[in-house]
Amino acid sequence: MKNQKRTTIYDIAKKLNLNASSVSRALSNNSNVSEATRKLILDTAKELNYKQNSLASNLRKGHNQTIGVIVPRINQNYFADVIAGIEEVTYQKGYNLVICQSNESSAREVKCVNTLINQHVSCIVISLSADFEDDKHLQTIKEHGIPLIQFDRVAEHLDTFKVLNDNEQASIDAVSHLIEQGYKRIALLEGPQNLNIFRQRKAGYLAALKKYKVPVLPELIKENAWTKELGAESTKELLNLAEPPDAIFASTSDFSALGVLEVATKMGLKVPEELGICGYSNEAFTEITSPSITTIDQYSVSMGKTIANLYFQEIESSEKDNNPKIVSIKPKLIVRSSTLRNKTEGY
Amino acid sequence: MKNQKRTTIYDIAKKLNLNASSVSRALSNNSNVSEATRKLILDTAKELNYKQNSLASNLRKGHNQTIGVIVPRINQNYFADVIAGIEEVTYQKGYNLVICQSNESSAREVKCVNTLINQHVSCIVISLSADFEDDKHLQTIKEHGIPLIQFDRVAEHLDTFKVLNDNEQASIDAVSHLIEQGYKRIALLEGPQNLNIFRQRKAGYLAALKKYKVPVLPELIKENAWTKELGAESTKELLNLAEPPDAIFASTSDFSALGVLEVATKMGLKVPEELGICGYSNEAFTEITSPSITTIDQYSVSMGKTIANLYFQEIESSEKDNNPKIVSIKPKLIVRSSTLRNKTEGY
DNA sequence: CTGAAAGCGCTTACAG
DNA sequence: CTGAAAGCGCTTACAG
Structure with missing residues (x-):
């Protein structure tokens, strides 16, 4: 598979005799660029078919606009609907979803958790597999400072965000x-x-x-x-x-x-x-x-939206721990x- | 949200008075490390709760073990099953899936494509939205050297991998x-x-x-x-x-x-x-x-597996362009x- | 077998 | 408003 070189901000900078930092500023809509150079940069970016490298950007910024979701099975209506609901909200915010399925096996669930931690996702959303017994992997998530939202099938005693059905x-x-x-x-x-x-x-x-x-x-x-x-x-x-x-x-x-x-x-x-x-x-x-x-x-789609909103409320709130940690939805x-x-x- | 510092290979190296490169080699199972130091490193990594940063690793290695999937709706049985099939194979290979839904809108489909290109995914899998007209965004994928696999709803005239139903x-x-x-x-x-x-x-x-x-x-x-x-x-x-x-x-x-x-x-x-x-x-x-x-x-799960296998066959094959580009599955x-x-x- | 150094592509204080 | 430099955390030739 060809591994062709993609154009970077340096390519744009070189072509315009500018510094890469200016290019970066222009592309990120930072105000500290003159209109003239901004236009020049944007035009050249288009011309050279530039696409940002999110890996580099996220590495530098120290976070990843990505939410990891772990469910027992994605091709079960209930879970597919919840995911659709999450995705609807996160899409608006420019976040991506990484979706994993545990196949109802907690061994595999642990692996999914590790992958998501490695990926530096901003948040992990999980509904437990059927053979759930041990919550060590969930604690690992917390230890790494990653917000954790459990839904539906949850470890009750663990202090995390939860979106539940009554x-x-x-x-x-x-x-x-x-x-x-x-x-x-x-x-x-x-x-x-x-x-x-x-x-x-x-x-x-x-x-x-x-x-x-x-x-x-x-x-x-x-x-x-x-x-x-x-x-x-x-x-x-x-x-x-x-x-x-x-x-x-x-x-x-x-x-x-x-x-x-x-x-x-x-x-x-x-x-x-x-x-x-x-x-x-x-x-x-x-x-x-x-x-x-x-x-x-169970209002599955709306549960998904609630989950996503819970996350965004939390990161947008200035005061910590002031938001309700548990949302219960009454099924009908x-x-x-x-x-x-x-x-x-x-x- | 707390942004606690995670342990890196440098933390491990410092603690053991080693160089980060040795730590990296030990963790990646590279042979050029003595058994003694490898053990020391692995133990310390565990002790310090080390998790690799995939962003950095992928940035350095120039690729991302991730496959992007774009479907009209994930909560439709057919697509959910195809995704489940893809996931089954990719999971075995240690790849992740980033899943996006176009909601049957090509405008949104274009955005999904851009996000996935930015993410440097290794491959993009797509089934087109209902209002498909223009394949410019698909060509962009090719221009960036990213393997493209279309399935089911495809732009026929475009030369890409295709997994189809007859x-x-x-x-x-x-x-x-x-x-x-x-x-x-x-x-x-x-x-x-x-x-x-x-x-x-x-x-x-x-x-x-x-x-x-x-x-x-x-x-x-x-x-x-x-x-x-x-x-x-x-x-x-x-x-x-x-x-x-x-x-x-x-x-x-x-x-x-x-x-x-x-x-x-x-x-x-x-x-x-x-x-x-x-x-x-x-x-x-x-x-x-x-x-x-x-x-x-339509054998949806098996279609998903075929899609994933197509990708892995391609990257594993030494000769280029020798594999069948189009797989047609006969529905029953x-x-x-x-x-x-x-x-x-x-x- | 181990270390030192460069670099993946970006962002961001710091100067000016 | 623009540039120079450092650094995010890792990997990998290059030495020795």
């Missing part, structure tokens, strides 16, 4: 809705409990049952059912119980809920009459399954056909 | 399938004709009709129907014709096909008996609509219920 309240809303629709035996598909979000969703489930004085039945709580396949698996087991549930809250994801729906359909159960189904995340497909699936919208229950047994309720 | 053949397959299923009046929803992919899909439609000697009816060809809403709009117009179509090929996207399905369902038409529907892209939801939607799979027709009128065919 998962517990959302789950309370979902389960309360199921109870109000007359469902009596509500099962829970739960996700890995090392992740805060799944712990909170479970807590919300339990809180709602308590609120309505519905007994908690351990056999209706299924661990680790957070893919479509695992959701289907758990559903088969649940529906084969002597006393099967009449509703399933797939708190892990809509994919899991889809697994539930497919098994129910295959077994000839009527949804929502015989089985209510509620998912989580408001994936696009939940609107078009038949029946459509009740779910929880989207009621659809899969739980709407009591049609007179008028949703 | 859109024409895929469309021929789709329309042939419709004809073989007994559909007689097949409508086409087409996308912006300034993009190669939509021109090719239209060409495939026309070629299939010709092959089967089916007349082309201009009133069955609808321009610019590439969102769900526009697809629905066009479908209404089509179905209100004196002689409406009995099948619709939404060559633009599955979203458009979804619009078709919704209108058909609302109007009480039976799919596939009274109306056949075929989409494009194999979005996840096409499998779970009722009926499920026949569509075309996925036949589902929405076009399966003739069930005895045994799909």
Whole structure:
């Protein structure tokens, strides 16, 4: 691959018999240049096809207008939307994004963190991988003085910026809705409990049952059912119980809920009459399954914007540590056909 | 935000009474260091929490192990999957990705290109925005000696690496399938004709009709129907014709096909008996609509891997310009219920 | 095997 | 308003 020499400010300076510092000043819109020489310099820059070398500029300035983002998977709607939201804001500010995926592996997550630190990014945004246990790599980020914003799946005890969903309240809303629709035996598909979000969703489930004085039945709580396949698996087991549930809250994801729906359909159960189904995340497909699936919208794009704004607010504020460090976004229950047994309720 | 000083190779050198060059050699696994000093250096680096500054390293080495990717939207399944594929390969090689979205605007695309050139990325991967007209910015990339890989939506006449889908053949397959299923009046929803992919899909439609000697009816060809809403709009117009179509090929996207399905369902038409529907892209939801939607799979993740491999092959090859510059991937027709009128065919 | 020096391309106090 | 010089943190020929 050819490694052709690119024109530098020295090339421009030489051509105009000027000093490189003047060229630099002119190109960076610094006021200390006469209009005449500025014009001369800009014209020559154009003529020579000059592009700034951001590596050199950032090295000299000691920072990099770049934000690093680490997510478990970029091709999952939720994360792709959050990234789109971040990008929308950072683009306006002239920042770039370096995006890494941990593939749900914390070993790989650690590597991503190291790469981003090496790159001298201005900020690191992260949502933890599923096998999260140790937050040493997050502490390393802090030790290097890099602002850290955790979102959604976070290490709770670590003092960093956080943008969260109120998962517990959302789950309370979902389960309360199921109870109000007359469902009596509500099962829970739960996700890995090392992740805060799944712990909170479970807590919300339990809180709602308590609120309505519905007994908690351990056999209706299924661990680790957070893919479509695992959701289907758990559903088969649940529906084969002597006393099967009449509703399933797939708190892990809509994919899991889809697994539930497919098994129910295959077994000839009527949804929502015989089985209510509620998912989580408001994936696009939940609107078009038949029946459509009740779910929880997490405002992912707006979460992304919030994350980016948090960073810019922080660096623009003169006083330190005066800004709220934690932003919680309230997700919204989207009621659809899969739980709407009591049609007179008028949703 | 605190700007704390990070430890450099000089800090390590000073502490050990060595020269920075030895430190650099030890850290870069260069052989010209004694085992003893190497160990000493590595230990001290760990102790002082040293992280390399990639900016400086890349500036000095004259390149950046980074690949820039520009796509219209990252939160569209197709692009997110391609990016995931690229990332999978580049990660193995220790390269990073800088991802930009043009938001379907070529003005913004130009800005993205400039940013990436400034960043001295090693390679730029791009899929063009919908309002593509001018390829000046792509030529700039070439002028700067940066390898350019176009994929999917490309400027055809420009001599660059290209990773393409055989859109024409895929469309021929789709329309042939419709004809073989007994559909007689097949409508086409087409996308912006300034993009190669939509021109090719239209060409495939026309070629299939010709092959089967089916007349082309201009009133069955609808321009610019590439969102769900526009697809629905066009479908209404089509179905209100004196002689409406009995099948619709939404060559633009599955979203458009979804619009078709919704209108058909609302109007009480039976799919596939009274109306056949075929989409494009194999979005996840096409499998779970009722009926499920026949569509075309573009092997997006594997496209991403192909793109990345193309780059690495090129830089690793000693002979220049000996590698195939254009890779075409044959998409696959996925036949589902929405076009399966003739069930005895045994799909 | 180790050191001294130059240089990647830029920015920025410091003079004048 | 312009120039000369130093330095961001690293790598790499060149000596020895």
